[in-house]
Amino acid sequence: MSSVMPRPVGAGPDLNARIAMGALLAGFLLLMVPTVMDLASQIWQTDEQGHGPIIGAVSLWLMWRSRQRVIDAPYQPANFVGGALFLAGMVMYALGRSQQIIQGEVVGIWAAAIAMVLLLRGTQALRVWAFPFFFLIFLVPLPGVLVQTLTIPLKTAVSYVAESIMHWAGYPVGRSGVILTVGQYQLLVADACAGLNSIFTLEALGLLYANLMGYTSKLRNVLLAILVLPIAFIANIVRVLILILVTYYFGDEAGQGFVHTFAGMVLFGVGLVMMLATDSMLGRLLGQDHKGRGSK
Numbered sequence: 001m002s003s004v005m006p007r008p009v010g011a012g013p014d015l016n017a018r019i020a021m022g023a024l025l026a027g028f029l030l031l032m033v034p035t036v037m038d039l040a041s042q043i044w045q046t047d048e049q050g051h052g053p054i055i056g057a058v059s060l061w062l063m064w065r066s067r068q069r070v071i072d073a074p075y076q077p078a079n080f081v082g083g084a085l086f087l088a089g090m091v092m093y094a095l096g097r098s099q100q101i102i103q104g105e106v107v108g109i110w111a112a113a114i115a116m117v118l119l120l121r122g123t124q125a126l127r128v129w130a131f132p133f134f135f136l137i138f139l140v141p142l143p144g145v146l147v148q149t150l151t152i153p154l155k156t157a158v159s160y161v162a163e164s165i166m167h168w169a170g171y172p173v174g175r176s177g178v179i180l181t182v183g184q185y186q187l188l189v190a191d192a193c194a195g196l197n198s199i200f201t202l203e204a205l206g207l208l209y210a211n212l213m214g215y216t217s218k219l220r221n222v223l224l225a226i227l228v229l230p231i232a233f234i235a236n237i238v239r240v241l242i243l244i245l246v247t248y249y250f251g252d253e254a255g256q257g258f259v260h261t262f263a264g265m266v267l268f269g270v271g272l273v274m275m276l277a278t279d280s281m282l283g284r285l286l287g288q289d290h291k292g293r294g295s296k
Contacts, residue, residue, distance in 0.1 A: 025116065034097075049142070051204070058135065060132075062211075066128050073124040078118040078123055085115035086119065089110070089115055092111065110139075110140070114133055138203075154196055155178045161237050162241055171248065185248070185251070189240065198271065202232040202275070213279075219286060223282055231274045231278065234270075234274065235268070
């Protein structure tokens, strides 16, 4: 009589399991196509959500650069947890798709993708890709109600601070709500100038920066993530100040033309410089270097 040798714990899947995995993965990728197409043709075309493709590309790059660690991780699929999470993700996706709630679709796919890693490789592999999956949260479109709720106070605050600074500098600037009057010109602090998009994007960049630097100090990572929020707010004020000065000296056409786009580039430049300076200051205060090396 021939005996069947038991497969060692942690060994890779057999041929039948690999075929099933391939079919499951192919079906999952096909399921993503309509949602990605909707995002590309609608949500990602807006100024507020235009960072979506970058977030997705960076997350895929992070997964690709650590793929060998996932391959080397022991094959210990978490079938129960992975199956439950996959089912919950598919239910959320179906509800979002049927009710045209794009946030539900994206969150459902995100949850199902995490479940796929648990089903195909296990918890060790998921730990390797924990940050890329966390980073994908920034790809979820913000609900319109939340955007409107946050944008109004942000626009008011940016307008108030910009007016105060220009008054202090001696410029003839007035304000009525979110409308700034400089000389003979009026500037409306629009939604794009409120800074919500820049706050969201710079927060993502700050988390990515901390991850790539490999800081072992949790306090340093948390403080940097928190301080990115006021940094983004300050950078957006700099943007509005540039537009006010350009409009005052060169007219409304200059302020609304190329300089308007250039001011947006300056915003991210100022934000990145301030973030690096803040990180350097935190390094001196906390005495921590990256990759576990203490400063001497």
